[in-house]
Amino acid sequence: MTDHRQHAVIFDLDGVLTDTAEFHYLAWQQLADAEGLPFDREANEQLRGVSRRDSLLLLLGDREVDQDHFDDMMERKNELYLTSLERMGPQDALPGAVALVIDAKRRGMKVAIGSSSKNAPFVLDRLGLTGLFDAIADGNSVQDAKPAPDLFLAAAQMLDLAPDACIVIEDAESGVDAALAAGMTAVGIGPKARVGHAHHRFLTTADVDLARILPCDEARLEQGPVLSDGWVVVDDHHDPGQIVNVATSHLTGNGYLGYRGTLPEWGRDATVGCTVSDTWDNADGKWSELCNVPNGLFATWEHLGQPIAVPAHEVTSDRDLLERRLDIRYGRQHRRYAPSQGPIRQLVDERFASMDERHLLAQRQRVFAAPGDRLTFTSGIDGQVWSLNGDHFAFVEPQIHDDALAMRMNTTERGLPIAVAQVVRIRGGQVHAERVIEDERQLLRVMDVEVGDDGVVIVDQVMTVYSGNDVEYPLRESLAVARAAIDDGYESLLARHALAWDALWERVDVQITGDQLAQTVLRYNLYHNIIATPMHADHLPIGARGLSCQAYQGAAFWDQEVFNLPMWVHTVPEIARNVMIYRYRTLDGARRKAERLGYAGAFYAWISGDTGDELCPDFFFVDVLTGRPIRNHFNDWQIHISPDIVCTIDGYVRVTGDHDFVAGHGAEIVFEVARFLASFVYYRPADGLYHLIRLLGPDEYHENVDDNVFTVEQTRVALAEAITLYGDLQGNDENRLNELRETIGVSDEEYEAWKEIHGSLVTIEPHPETNIIEQFVGYFDHEDTTPDALKTRLQDPNEYWGWPNGVAHHTQVIKQPDVVQLFVNQPELFGRDIIEANFDYYLQRTQHGSSLSRPMYGLVAARLGRVREAYDLFIKGSTVDLLADHNPMPGGTFIGGIHTAACGAAWQVAVLGFGGVHVRDDHVEVDPRLPEQWEELAFGLSIRGCWLRVHARQDEIELAVDASSPGPVTVLVHGRSTTIEPGDTATTPVDLATELAR
């Protein structure tokens, strides 16, 4: 297996990443003119890859000048050149340049510049690419220019790699010579005549395919996609029945918007959708959901009226014909399509939602055809959007500009203005005629394009979207940003986007060495958890389907706190904090819900949108057998959401030490939740205990249960948190407490009531003989059967299994394990025997109807040291979307889209499960338990402001505290304590086999 981390790519700059030839030509021309030397473009061609000195010599020809004059001319040429370079900008990167660089990076390779030019840093800055590179070797670095190997050797040295681990990409003959001389793999760009002596040769930068140089590490996931190099998902089987799921899986997004992994030529039938955050609207009275906005990346190609498109409704299983890739590292969707007929030989495109400019989507299409072919290209804004519940748009107004198209609309219910703009730029082809058509909400520009001499037409297309919640003038802003983006050029947009992603991965990435499949699966989940998170805002939730579609209303569930946030809490706590502030901002909605239902305090919405008011309708699913809506009580009985939020705050503070947050925002949440709980509990005189009556626990197949153990224990923690906090404020921050007494009316009497309830809250003891904890009162009395047995009772595969009349409702079969979930949320509550007994008991009875189920089992299994089971559960639980084997329409309700909670859970299984991380009040436990094929599990943790990196291997655990950390970190590795100072690394030998046997 190739470990790409042991490799680097060294890029020549000029001719590979950018083309300075024009600027040099202009400089030489100016110099020649001034000196009266003959010079033209043809003469300029001789200068490719030639140093300035040699170029001047060629220019001078047989004219002789003295050394001073020569030097002066050298200097003047450079000044002229530098002056012209001032006009260079991001748009001057060569097509495919940035893609190539980041392609190397996502393979884990180092990237460096090896450029003879002393201006290389300046040029890189002008191109906006500097940050991408790990090292820059330029004309200033060495004495001997190419073809001497010195420059490349210097780059290798900077990267701390051997020369034979380096690949050099060069467009000049001398550059290839230098690479060969350095003992590196040489890749030439250009004609055979010039670079034919390189190991590999491609015509242009855009054509370079690293996979042909360093074979990918690929594996197919069951019957699903191919996972590649730890960062790529390749779908080479196109099945109309999987259009929804694959489009979901290949989502690109940035926390502001999500753009589904569809193809540019598809429409709403193929679930094309750009779901935008903070655009809640209720179009048909059913419920509020986010809007799918008009698609500004719409593009089709035709030849003689014949569309050139992947037929959405035909099966294709041939990677040579159609390949769709998701680049996890940089959130890019790729498509390579080789139509079986027509003049287009290949259609290669990619698109991404910019992580740098969140309102921007960029798309590049490359069409390979014969020079002179005439193609009809249509692009624009497709306003015929896929919408789950009604038409969200009114007053849809088109705007047609010479250089741009735009569509402005208001949402149906709230009248929120939304604007989408689109700009296109075409290279490599000549547009002979164009017209704009406006038809049924489609605003399209049609062009007659003649393929140029290179046989490749490159079309860059950007789309921007703004709503009135983002800016005051969405239309103006959309147009401005789109125009600026197209001016900056695709390479530049991509570079900035990549840098933003790099910063995130720096924190979030978890590396698994020795198991490419698990690595890719894990990163796929981290990726989706990232793009689901509104990192840019503190007033928005993480949707249960992220921004992958409108399902689940773009709203937060308990998933946000329990599944999505732990990753952020442990890696980028600022983002976790943002999301928790969202809960603070929506307190009023929670208060309104509580009041409406007859409670006090804050009863958080089961489905929480912008205001925090309950979005969950009374009737959620439809009974497929009767067509009748089902009254599920997610909205009024599933109370654990409120204590869950408090427990997450509790965990956040433990991990981050951010006590300011608690005092400033958290206290109000904590007290209002405690107040709610105190108004919810019932005291039963018969046993002298407080009970929680009529609940719906996480296992939604059993509604209307009492004393659901998960809810009870979360309630206990939430009350304890409120009691502690109140006591703390009493002792330490009376001012803040007085403020809260005034603002929310909290009082000593309430404090006493919380203590009373907490003191007599019902306790569910494990069964004295079996150790099994009854999920809720009476659960054991239900029919004891298995999920498989129940399956045979289904009359329709789409039946909802739960309340009120589903097959599981009256049995012990559960959707997900509340008791095992409790072991995750409160690992210290029970001993190993009890955990293991319950794990085994409930696993047999779990249908895993929720994607949250298997990851939790996986996490607990890993902590139990049952690593093989944990691994299987981890893979199975983390591939629900990758394998796309779920039905997006069970019970007649569309619930497709990414299972973001499972994505967040994957991080937990990896780090908290296999990594064995448990942050305690004054130390961190790290008890890794690795599957045997894993050579290393590496991840970072942000602990109370310190950055701790963990490299867990089968025989040792390496812990490093970043030098920037404010203090030492104490880590308990399998029970042995180590305190590591900032900048230090500590390696503890372990015997994992022994640990597993414990």
Add this chain to the structure above:
Amino acid sequence: MTDHRQHAVIFDLDGVLTDTAEFHYLAWQQLADAEGLPFDREANEQLRGVSRRDSLLLLLGDREVDQDHFDDMMERKNELYLTSLERMGPQDALPGAVALVIDAKRRGMKVAIGSSSKNAPFVLDRLGLTGLFDAIADGNSVQDAKPAPDLFLAAAQMLDLAPDACIVIEDAESGVDAALAAGMTAVGIGPKARVGHAHHRFLTTADVDLARILPCDEARLEQGPVLSDGWVVVDDHHDPGQIVNVATSHLTGNGYLGYRGTLPEWGRDATVGCTVSDTWDNADGKWSELCNVPNGLFATWEHLGQPIAVPAHEVTSDRDLLERRLDIRYGRQHRRYAPSQGPIRQLVDERFASMDERHLLAQRQRVFAAPGDRLTFTSGIDGQVWSLNGDHFAFVEPQIHDDALAMRMNTTERGLPIAVAQVVRIRGGQVHAERVIEDERQLLRVMDVEVGDDGVVIVDQVMTVYSGNDVEYPLRESLAVARAAIDDGYESLLARHALAWDALWERVDVQITGDQLAQTVLRYNLYHNIIATPMHADHLPIGARGLSCQAYQGAAFWDQEVFNLPMWVHTVPEIARNVMIYRYRTLDGARRKAERLGYAGAFYAWISGDTGDELCPDFFFVDVLTGRPIRNHFNDWQIHISPDIVCTIDGYVRVTGDHDFVAGHGAEIVFEVARFLASFVYYRPADGLYHLIRLLGPDEYHENVDDNVFTVEQTRVALAEAITLYGDLQGNDENRLNELRETIGVSDEEYEAWKEIHGSLVTIEPHPETNIIEQFVGYFDHEDTTPDALKTRLQDPNEYWGWPNGVAHHTQVIKQPDVVQLFVNQPELFGRDIIEANFDYYLQRTQHGSSLSRPMYGLVAARLGRVREAYDLFIKGSTVDLLADHNPMPGGTFIGGIHTAACGAAWQVAVLGFGGVHVRDDHVEVDPRLPEQWEELAFGLSIRGCWLRVHARQDEIELAVDASSPGPVTVLVHGRSTTIEPGDTATTPVDLATELAR
């Protein structure tokens, strides 16, 4: 309109009700033999209707004897006659005699004997008929014999009726002469030559049809049966689709068994069933139900292999062809069938379950055909019974005796022995051959019968049934009782039966003058409430379908206490007491249920059989749309049954003053229920109140509700009752209290706890603006629609409307009105404004899916003085079974059978509603509000041992306290108090119109 109460029938005895001719003949023959006088049967014929003296003169012919000898012969003849009469018995009543007498009685006519014989009282006693008659005028009463009118005039005088109001039934010429001379209507029995001068003439007593003398008062009830004379239901439309309902409606029964109103020749397909109490058995694991025992009244007639039977599956709408009647007064089923072909001209039969001998059913068939016709008569025991849930019988053993057939079996689950015996007696035909066949549980005797000279074959058939719960040797007992019964003869059985019924009606009957239809409807309901009640036992419940079939498992629901018992409490409290002792005897079952569900005390079964253990299965209905069983929570959430029982005890004691019952039996029930309630309630710290959580109120369409107002208020009363009782025992009966402290562990601490809970039990206040009381928490939030609107949402007419997914569940549409029910059970709780507002509000939203619904509205409407509405609701609510327009199989579960609760409720509407009766602690309120067409509403009340008769008329209320009463009764009539001493009558003028306007 004829008021039959103003008429009487005077019966001659000899030749009309019995035939003493044989006994006279034997006496004369003995005398003639002793005196050497010529005499034979032919000579005896001359003596018919001739006095003893004249007979002796005829016998002597021309022989002369002195006065002493003559007197001596007279004396000797009489002694010989009386000696022979010693051999007379019940079997010597003439066919149809008793039927004719009771036919007059059920029309409300007086009946008297007008017999020349001085032995009439003796003969009547031998026949067992004495008790049937209101007056007896015999040879001792007057000087002048018939044809003098004196005897009949004397009878009329005894009856206090004018001669022209009397009908005389005579077989002798001189008797007819006497009747005519008395100015009475003369009815002759016999040949025209003898009695042709009478106003009406019939051939035999059995042929006398009073309807041809005094026309019936008949009216058809909508499209349903004809109601006749206040006591008869005539069904003259035979519709196969209504076989079940009509058979149910025409049920005969006696509280021990119920025999459906089917025809003798029908089998299980036509729902023939004899449901026997105390035979619970679970044959197929589904649930326990009572057994339908083999049918010993099975009988068919054939001619040349052609059956003569009402084809169960053909429609007949012609009273001349087929008439089926239910005699409400005496619980007799009649059928008159005129086959369209074959030799049988008419088949007339009747049957009844004896109210005198509860193990006995008797049937008489009369077949009219040509003398000499040969018919095949098959009768016996049809063991192919109709059973709802499995075969309840094992070890079915036939027993064949010369004179009887019997079948003995064990029940499948419990092995309870059951035996059925059958005996037949045939008159008027000669049996030429017979054989017994035994085939597939049918044990039949086939006879070749030649029709006799009279052209009428009379077959009497009796069936007896005993189970091992009744006697030790059921088979022996069945046979013995059947044989004795056939020996006593049908007339005798009928007479005893009629006397038993008379005694019941004396107490229970409610008379409506001026509205025959309402009268019949009401009595029909009283009748069914009577025969549903196990009057003979104190260990059996009143089934929700009585003994009309196996549905509802022969078990008690809350219906028993709230609907069936009030009639008994107010009229025959001993019977109410029996049924309440049943609740005492089943306390252990209620304790087991409470314990099983985690409560203390007694949680009475929703469906209560012999042990009081819960018979209600978790899954009751089937969802007809999916075929899936529905989990209804009748068994664990409908807790009001327990407080309902206590409230009924409370009411029983208030009406009867039977404090012994409370100390002896009631206290244990009351305390165990209070204990249960205390273990059931929850205290909500949020409002400082105790709540009832997760209920199912009487309105079963809304399960899982909190603080259902009916349940809360019944709970409040039950707790108050326990508190009062405990306090009373503390003060007055410390011994009994100590006993209870020891046996059931009741304690002062519990007493304090009950007081605490009672003191802080939640109160549901009427809405301050609308006065509407919310049926349960959140009811007002449900969709406000109408039953009609919901009907359009049904996908299948058999759908269950309620929980969990029925059309009504999420709406304000209710099955029956819990709030209005509360006004019935606790009339003093709310003022008129509130009652009226809620009445109107809930009525619009009530689907009346329960037969209990309309009567309760009717009762409340009557009390509100909204008499026309009340009347409509009363008629509609009391005719659910009469009109037979309900579907016996909604939701796929057979729930046919009599709605006994509605039957009991009819009494309440009449007496408590229209009669305005409300028994308070020290007086009775009587505030009648009569429909304008009612001339009089008359009923009796048993108040603390006193018998109060009420005659409420439009302008006055007459109150009479029976002389046997232990003390005076204080009655408040529309607010004015009257105290009436035993034997006194008080008449209070009222202006009902004014009262109604109040």
